Amino acid sequence: MHTAPATPAAAPYRGRFAPSPTGPLHFGSLLAAMGSWLLARHAGGEWRVRIEDLDPPREIAGAAEAQLRSLHAFGLAPDGEVLRQSARGELYGAALDRLLAAGDALVCHCSRSGLAAGGGVHHGCIVGALRTDPAVRLRVPPGTRIAFDDLLQGRVEQDLYAEVGDFVLRRADGCWAYQLAVVVDDAAQGITDVVRGADLLDSTPRQIFLQRRLGLSTPRYAHLPLVLDADGRKLSKSLAAVPVDDDEPLPALRAAWRALGQAPSVVAAAGTPAQLLDAALRAFDPARIPRRHELSLAALHNTDVAAAP
Known part of the structure; x- marks a missing residue:
């Protein structure tokens, strides 16, 4: 049986x-x-x-x-x-390395001014852009939509590709971006x-999209x-x-x-x-x-x- x-x-x-x-x-x-x-x-x-x-x-x-x-x-x-x-940079670095190795993240040489001139949403680096202090972004493929049920605000949906685009994981100044750190820490702490x-x-x-890319709950x-x-x-x-x-x-x-x-x-x-x-x-x-x-x-x-x- x-x-x-x-x-x-x-x-x-x-x-x-x-x-x-x-x-x-x-x-x-x-x-x-x-x-x-x-x-x-x-x-x-x-x-x-x-x-x-x-x-x-x-x-x-x-x-x-x-x-x-x-x-x-x-x-x-x-x-x-x-x-x-x-004090948790090593954890963020390990997560970033995984994303880069999988092709889910990209090194970005775009400047803020150049990105703003193109509409402010990153869907690929500006041709010819090159800087000594590039950022790292998470790739957001076309058609990426995220929906979830907030316990207080109800159903929330966002066209992540159209409204946000590729978003920063490590800033050009070397600081870790909030989105990466909060996802890694919530998972590490069992939140x-x-x-x-x-x-x-x-x-x-x-x-949520980043959690999925990292295989986190x-x-x-x-x-x-x-x-x-x-x-x-x-x-x-x-x-x-x-x-x-x-x-x-x-x-x-x-x-x-x-x-x-x-x-x-x-x-x-x-x-x-x-x-x-x-x-x-x-x-x-x-x-x-x-x-x-x-x-x-x-x-x-x-x-x-x-x-x-």
């Missing part, structure tokens, strides 16, 4: 929060951290923290340490060690669920609403992006809880971050998270935001 092969057990939930050290945590960062922490803990899973310090010109000295202090002050403790991408801001929704098809994705200031700018580019207050964490935690669509009364009586997070976790309902791309910072002063997923 033949027996059916056993179905592999699903990997335990493992989420992550991965800030870039370009400044202290602001409210938008806190929302992403709290949302990913709640979803991981609600699923009985782990929550990791990774510092995405791949872009030295944009980094601020001491920002990573300040971000970690803020997470501690807000009671958001990660499981396991905190990884820093700046099953990526919860982050909706500003990264457009990057996800690139990451694709995690589930959930993109939280992006918090905008009164002028419609995301907080990382806004004067409204004042740092969260490590000495007074409760007001920002309560605001993030409301932004996640949850009932404000649940956490009203909490006197410490630990008490607030404990109450929040017991009452957390993922179905109440707003299914939209954006939230206004001003609207968060209105507790009715919790009633409008």
Whole structure:
């Protein structure tokens, strides 16, 4: 008698929060951290923290340490060690070598100005272009379309060839591109669920395509609403992006809880971050998270935001 092969057990939930050290945590960062922490803990899973310090010109000295202090002050403790991408170049190099050897990546001599003059989407290097510091790109063949179901934003489809083209894996200045590093690290850390801001929704098809090229599994994705200031700018580019207050964490935690669509009364009586997070976790309902791309910072002063997923 033949027996059916056993179905592999699903990997335990493992989420992550991965800030870039370009400044202290602001409210938008806190929302992403709290949302990913709640979803991981609600699923009985782990929550990791990774510092995405791949872009030295944009980094601020001491920002990573300040971000970690803020997470501690807000009671958001990660499981396991905190990884820093700046120390993981060998892993990225090994992945890049595989892609080059397979013909899935190409050395690119195009300049930004030359590419912009040709429409900005790379479908092959400009004839005659030659530079001493070429980038490396992933080939995106004609007809490449990527579709996935985001747990919050619904069905997402992108014509990767037409809209993005061959995208950068290693920049001309030698820095590793975000797309390569995040894919390699999510796989290496066993991340099953990526919860982050909706500003990264457009990057996800690139990451899924790269995962397939590297033979890596694709995690589930959930993109939280992006918090905008009164002028419609995301907080990382806004004067409204004042740092969260490590000495007074409760007001920002309560605001993030409301932004996640949850009932404000649940956490009203909490006197410490630990008490607030404990109450929040017991009452957390993922179905109440707003299914939209954006939230206004001003609207968060209105507790009715919790009633409008």
